[in-house]
Amino acid sequence: MKQFWVGLVTAFFLFLSGLNNGNAKMTSTFVRSEWPSTDIPLDNQAFAVPKGRNAPQQVHITQGDYEGKAVIISWVTPDEPGSLKVQYGKSEKKYDLTAEGTVSNYSFYKYKSGYIHECLLDGLEYATKYYYKLGDDESSREFWFQTPPEIHPDAPYKFGIIGDLGQTYNSLSTLQHYMQSGADAVLFVGDLSYSDRYQYNDVGIRWDTWGRFVEQSTAYQPWMWSAGNHEIEFMPYMDEVVPFRNFLHRYPTPYLASKSTNPLWYAIKRASAHIIVLSSYSPFGNLLNFDSSLW
Numbered sequence: 001m002k003q004f005w006v007g008l009v010t011a012f013f014l015f016l017s018g019l020n021n022g023n024a025k026m027t028s029t030f031v032r033s034e035w036p037s038t039d040i041p042l043d044n045q046a047f048a049v050p051k052g053r054n055a056p057q058q059v060h061i062t063q064g065d066y067e068g069k070a071v072i073i074s075w076v077t078p079d080e081p082g083s084l085k086v087q088y089g090k091s092e093k094k095y096d097l098t099a100e101g102t103v104s105n106y107s108f109y110k111y112k113s114g115y116i117h118e119c120l121l122d123g124l125e126y127a128t129k130y131y132y133k134l135g136d137d138e139s140s141r142e143f144w145f146q147t148p149p150e151i152h153p154d155a156p157y158k159f160g161i162i163g164d165l166g167q168t169y170n171s172l173s174t175l176q177h178y179m180q181s182g183a184d185a186v187l188f189v190g191d192l193s194y195s196d197r198y199q200y201n202d203v204g205i206r207w208d209t210w211g212r213f214v215e216q217s218t219a220y221q222p223w224m225w226s227a228g229n230h231e232i233e234f235m236p237y238m239d240e241v242v243p244f245r246n247f248l249h250r251y252p253t254p255y256l257a258s259k260s261t262n263p264l265w266y267a268i269k270r271a272s273a274h275i276i277v278l279s280s281y282s283p284f285g286n287l288l289n290f291d292s293s294l295w
């Protein structure tokens with residue numbers, strides 16, 4: 001219980017938007033129940049592994065540049081590194097473009113991650129639907145996303161703001177209500193998986209279940225990440241003392257595009273919004289050289 005309240009004050013998203021045209025409104029009266037707050041069991045359908053040998057899972061996209069003409073696509077293959085390529089294009093099943101990404105893996109205590117793929121698609125057109133395909137032929141998977149309109153003070157856009165999501169039955173209800181809202185992208189204000197409720201190998205395992213759980217939204221629209229206190233995962237009893245390790249391995253941000261030196265601190269523009277992501281639980285590298293006017 002306490003962790004939810006702590007979580008609420010952890011992450012900062014500065015959200016500067018031209019809301020003075022009077023279109024801002026509350027879009028739902030849904031209020032998530034707080035109790036009971038039971039994690040969904042590992043064998044639940046909400047965490048189902050996609051069919052096919054070594055099939056891509058935990059697919060998620062985020063903005064990949066400063067102004068909304070790029071996305072970073074991330075996915076995990078469980079058994080071995082998969083194809084590094086993303087095939088994509090503007091018509092369904094007709095992928096005339098290809099981008100190539102990278103793959104990495106890491107350990108957390110004795111847990112070994114799957115193969116975490118990351119690929120940047122850039123030079124995209126504004127306000128366009130793109131289809132994309134991941135993985136090797138027999139177990140490939142297909143998704144789509146929509147790029148935002150060109151940056152303009154009046155560009156209409158619907159953001160969802162989600163934080164403290166976790167992986168309880170209440171989290172599932174929140175995610176389903178969010179998806180019904182018809183919003184275009186998420187500003188995630190920290191505290192993703194609540195894997196820090198667990199110990200030893202279960203920490204990594206619960207990052208994987210969370211990635212599969214949110215894929216129904218994160219594969220189709222960008223979620224912009226900021227880190228909360230539950231991402232710190234400082235666990236000296238298992239020799240894990242580097243803060244944010246699981247988060248940083250799995251959730252890339254476009255920090256270089258805003259000339260930041262730290263993936264937890266960055267800025268982007270999207271449609272009519274100027275978004276500045278700050279991390280209240282970590283120092284920003286070199287404040288002496290930091291020129292905030294760049295953001």
Ligand SMILES: *[C@@H]1O[C@H](CO)[C@@H](O)[C@H](O)[C@H]1NC(C)=O
Pocket residue numbers: 105106107112113
């Ligand atoms: C990464 O994957 C390779 C190949 O499967 C494996 O040998 C290595 O132990 C893994 N690295 C970590 C840090 O788990």
